[in-house]
Amino acid sequence: MWPWADLGTLDEAALRRRGLQLRLADLWTPGQGGLAEAVVNLNDGCTASFVSDDGLLLTNHHCAYGSIQRNSTPGRDLLKDGFAARTRKDELPGHGAKIFVFVGQEDVTAKVLAGLAPDLADEARARAVEAREKALVGECEQRPAARCRISRENDGVRFLLLETREIRDVRLVAAPPAALGEYGGETDNFQWPRHTLDFALIRAYVGPDGKPAEPAPANVPYRPRRHLRLAPGGVAEGDLVMVLGMPGRTDRYATATALEEEVTWHYPRRRELFRAWGEVLASAAKEIPAARLLVASRRKGLDNALTHAEGMLAGFARRGILAARQAEEAAYRRWLAADPGRQQRFGGALDALTAWERAAGQTRDLDFLLRYLVGGVDLIAFAATITRWAIERQKPDAERERGYQDRDRASLLAALKHAQRSYHPAADQRAAGFFLERLRRLPAGSRLAALDRALGPSKVKAFVERLYRGSRLHDETVRVALFDRPLAELRKQKDPALELLLALRPELDAYEARQRARAGARLRLRPPYLASMVAFRGKQFYPDANLSPRASFAHVAGYAPRDGAWHRPFTTLSGLLAKHTGKDPFEVPAALREAVKAGKHRGHVVPALGDVPVCFLSNADTTGGNSGSPALNGRGEVVGLNFDRVYENVSGDFGYRRETSRNVMLDVRMIRFYLGEVMGAPGLLPTPRR
Amino acid sequence: MWPWADLGTLDEAALRRRGLQLRLADLWTPGQGGLAEAVVNLNDGCTASFVSDDGLLLTNHHCAYGSIQRNSTPGRDLLKDGFAARTRKDELPGHGAKIFVFVGQEDVTAKVLAGLAPDLADEARARAVEAREKALVGECEQRPAARCRISRENDGVRFLLLETREIRDVRLVAAPPAALGEYGGETDNFQWPRHTLDFALIRAYVGPDGKPAEPAPANVPYRPRRHLRLAPGGVAEGDLVMVLGMPGRTDRYATATALEEEVTWHYPRRRELFRAWGEVLASAAKEIPAARLLVASRRKGLDNALTHAEGMLAGFARRGILAARQAEEAAYRRWLAADPGRQQRFGGALDALTAWERAAGQTRDLDFLLRYLVGGVDLIAFAATITRWAIERQKPDAERERGYQDRDRASLLAALKHAQRSYHPAADQRAAGFFLERLRRLPAGSRLAALDRALGPSKVKAFVERLYRGSRLHDETVRVALFDRPLAELRKQKDPALELLLALRPELDAYEARQRARAGARLRLRPPYLASMVAFRGKQFYPDANLSPRASFAHVAGYAPRDGAWHRPFTTLSGLLAKHTGKDPFEVPAALREAVKAGKHRGHVVPALGDVPVCFLSNADTTGGNSGSPALNGRGEVVGLNFDRVYENVSGDFGYRRETSRNVMLDVRMIRFYLGEVMGAPGLLPTPRR
Secondary structure, three states, X not given: OEXXXXXXXXXXXXXXXXXXXXXXXXXXXXXXXXXXXXXXXXXXXXXXXXXXXXXXXXXXXXXXXXXHHHOOEOOEOHHHHOEEOOOHHHOEOOOOOOEEEEEEEEEOHHHHXXXXXXXXXXXXXXXXXXXXXXXXXXXXXXOOOEEEEEEEEOOOOEEEEEEEEEEOEEEEEEEOOHXXXXXXXXXXXXXXXXXXXXXXXXXXXXXXXXXXXOOOOOOEEOOOOOOOOEOOOOOOOOOEEEEEEOOOOOOOOOOHHHHHHHHHHHHHHXXXXXXXXXXXXXXXXXXXXXXXXXXXXXXXXXXXXHXXXXXXXXXXXXXXXXXXXXXXXXXXHHHHHOOHHHHXXXXXXXXXXXXXXXXXXXXXXXXXXXXXXXXXXXXXXXHHHHHHHHHHOOOXXXXXXXXXXXXXXXXXXXXXXXXXXXXXXXXXXXXXHHHHHHHHOOOHHHOOHHHXXXXXXXXXXXXXXXXXXXXXXXXXXXXXXXXXXXXXXXXXXXXXXXXXXXXXXXXXHHHHHHHHHHHHHHHHHHHHHHHHHHHHHOOOOOOOOOOOOEEEEEEEOOEOOOOOEEEOOEEEHHHHHHHOOOEOXXXXXXXXXXXXXXXXXXXXXXXXXXXXXEEEEEOOOOOOXXXXXXXXXXXXXEEEEEEEXXXXXXXXXXXXXXXXXXXXXXXXXXXXXHHXXXXXXXXXXXXXXX | OEEHHHHHHOOHHHHHHHOOOOOHHHHOEOOOEOHHHHEEEEOOOEEEEEOOOOOEEEEOOOOOHHHHHHOOEOOEOHHHHOEEOOOHHHOEOOOOOOEEEEEEEEEOHHHHHOOOOOOOOHHHHXXXXXXXXXXXXXXXXXXXXXXXXXXXXXOOOEEEEEEEEEEOEEEEEEEOOHHHHOOOHHHHOOOOOOOOOOXXXXXXXXXXXXXXXXXXXXXXXOOOOOOOOEOOOOOOOOOXXXXXXXXXXXXXXXXXXXXXXXXXXXXXXXXXXHHXXXXXXXXXXXXXHHHHHHHHHHHHHHHHHHHHHHHHHHHHXXXXXXXXXXXHHHHHHHHXXXXXXXXXXXXXXXXXXXXXXHHHHHHHHHHHHHHHHHHHOHHHHHHHHHHXXXXXXXXXXXXXXXXXXXXXXXXXXXXXXXHHHHOOHHHHHHHHHHHHHHHHOOOHHHOOHHHHHHHOOOOHHHHHHXXXXXXXXXXXXXXHHHOOXXXXXXXXXXXXXXXXXXXXXXXXXXXXXXXXXXXXXXXXXXXXXXXXXXXHHOXXXXXXXXOOOEEEEEEEOOEOOOOOEEEOXXXXXXXXXXXXXXXXXXXXXXXXXXXXXXXXXXXXXXOOOOEOEEEEEEOOOOOOOOOOOEEEOOOOOEEEEEEEEOHHHHHHXXXXXXXXXXXXXXXXXXXXXXXXXXXXXXXXXXXXXO
């Protein structure tokens, strides 16, 4: 997961021996860009890549899911039937989809850290760093359509200012039916062998002047500076692949103390929460027919999060990650003790860090619930957004909380609107009851005093009923009308949801202050510790994933999921059809089955496999956020599309393992076969010259 | 699955190229015997093999299960703790275990078939053939301790008279705890990767004069003519292995019509029956605590039968066995039609066979239930045995039904006694209710008239209650006392179970007559059809398994269970430990875990695996009955112990497939490690000279 900024420091000769054919400098050179520019951030959580000079982007079906869903109507169900635009005019609005094209980067470490008082308290330290980051971002965003962010690497070892160009008119071009785009569903999620056609094509549009513009019919396709070429062939086992994208979060350098908390407390707690919360929504979906479709997307997310937590715990148990970290830490301590110079340079770093980590665990029960409450209950999220915006707007822009500056206004408002498409008050009420009941049951010292006061002698159930009966925020127009209103006016509404959030605000602020103090402590304690780890390990290592652009150099490779078994690196069309049961999630649409019956796949058979490839594995280092990342061959041509990891690699977030760290990609040859022979749209993808 | 009698017809040069190092004639020569003599029939359902010159036999834990269970007491639980006899005196009684050592064979086809009238009706034909078989068996058994049987190959293509020496004093020498002998339980049954230490050591004893004798303290270890040597090393992927044993039943040459019946009617019916019956016993075990242990063994059998039926149906569905057979049959018909000579020789064979098969299906619902009723309900089995024995004893020995001749008396009586160890009247009553209810619900034309009369206006439940309240057959001493009593005396007992069985007798006889007519029709129709298939396929093929001794020549080989996955041919000790959850069926006993912690396995690590091997796969052709079969290397030394097949090979009974037909063996190196380092009994197995 090397930052693009660091590609120049890699051993290019070694990579050439492994199969690299282009120059690393051609991939990305700070200040000049390169082929990697074709790879963009999609919706701040996915990756996409330009594959034509007229703005066509390849990404995952699950990354374009919102656009596909929002373009679906009872009469025209794109999730069911799939979609391929025959002409530009047929391309459909993105309904909120946006991309961020990388423009440049700057190392701003000195600017962020210069002159920071060494004795700042943690919260103040975090605020000071944030203020400088915000100033840098604000300055950067003076440029037209610029969206900038700070990539804070390993809690402050380095700060990079990343500049992107935001394009907000991103239309839907093609997607297979969800039956293929999600083939295998939750059953196959994180699994291998995999046969999921998780791809979609979207296109970026800009104003007729070539500049980013709001979605409009007169817009024209964006002409990216660079786009990727599709490989005329594909890859074979052992071939080099490069996966470029925006991985979201890893925690590779946690101390044994922090890791123990993840293993013994945090992930068990997550598993329990997601399971119980999922059951609440499942019973809502069962008992309230109208809510079924509306909560489907969140249920899917919870299922995925549950599988993720289970995979994490299984990986912890099976791979002995904690024991390995403890052993490394013991070796590190011996290494420290062996040399007075080391002692002096690094001696206190680990002890200080673990001492703080132990102390920070004291409010974990409350903090854990608060983390999910606001995001997990829509009505609370609505009220939180509206009241918080009113509070923050009282301050000068630069002093506001991140996420509540003028630059964030449009997306806050959009979220208040778009939420309506998956909002069902009665189902949401059950989620509210679920969370408030858990908050209410915390031990006395940990509870939210404001919640206790709001509830009074009421049971949670009765309180929540009043809350949902009394609030008007269920209505999209009401939410939009209340947004931008001054705080005093909000108070006058006497809306129980707004009142609850205003009452909770001081305690939510305290929660944020604790989070900020944590960030400050990490800024203070982690860089010296990590510097000592570099010295101990005797080599550099890449910073934890943080949604900034990375490249992973890897090979197509199978792996042993367990003793006596081997996962081969390719799956095939025959294997996809063999899984067909006719029932969700293994229902192959008739069009594909008939195309195969008619022999249309024959021209796409790869001799070495005796079949059409569907998915393949590599040992690339990926995590959430890499969805939609292109996999390139040694010449920089697209050979696959990353969309998942294997179960044995879920816990890879806490440590890459050569033996089991595998990502799952859709083979570009399958995409070409499917678009050309099944969707009848061979012209959609630029034809590679052999 | 070549009969030992035919080993001389195989292409020995080709086998030598595949890795055979001994001469086939040394393995077995009709009239002279050979190394294969070391392989014996255990309990008429398993295989075992002599591995020492003093009667020590290696077999499966599940084949010695009865002996292990019957030697267990609350104070000394051999299933829980395992067992290893320190001295001969510590060896434990076999409680009914017996082996049959092969002595010789004779082709008696001419004797059985000579002069059989061609126009005999099917039932009469079957009776005539049976009578000749019985006469030959009776003559053979004149020799001391001889137990003889006819191997009727492919419904009469050949008849072999097999002579064995029965040894009835077979003692328990060693067994691992069931936690290892059944490691993985029903979860891993038929599965790979597998880590089950399914082995036991038993020893054959004879009278001081060296002749078979009833179990007695004065008996001495049997000295077999031949015994197997344990390989000093083991096998590696690709090595030749020979599996010798007594496979029970295959149906490789069924017509498409018969196979369709299996696919669409018989196995779906079995799956449904075993599931429902299993649920009846499960609820009995739950609600009647005293019955739990007693029904455990039958529940285990039903679980296994259910998994087997499911595997069969999955294999039918996935492997397209029926479609392949239909295609072959169509090709066969074209082949027939292409040549008037063939038409004349074979023309009617298939049509006659399928016409009869279609007609025979008419009583299938009743016959299906009757097949399981007598074996499935103990009280009914007791009454059936006692009444049937009384009826048959009225006839001269040679005219009696098979299984009710004087030669069978001892085992009938033993069964009446031994059943007590797993009999619980209240649990059995539920099984009786289950079957009688199903019989009662058959359509009017198919029902048992005698059952309808016996029930009268009663509900099945009330009838069964009276049956179990009124019968005295629950008592072992009553059963033994009633055995050998004349029919008239049995009638006087007024025991409702005896009365029910006497009332049902005519209809049970009619069922047997139908079965016998089936056998007669097969004797008449299958040999000409199979002769035509030999001509069509242009090569000989081995007869269906029928519990007669066979040899399979194979290689150590992995396989692809499905697209994108590969099952590697070896599992390891690390893999066994990785499955340990501490909960049944994955609870590794502390002794093994501690032995590994203490590094006692290190001397047993195989460099190529970097670990101690546990199980391995080969493409040998095996089925039920091969349990306990030794796997030999090219020199004829024991390298493994067959104990299961993989799930993808369950449907192999209807067709061997090179791609997925794999059997599962325990590696002899694991046995040696376990006995030596964990049980502390390295001397039990003869030490091989390297």
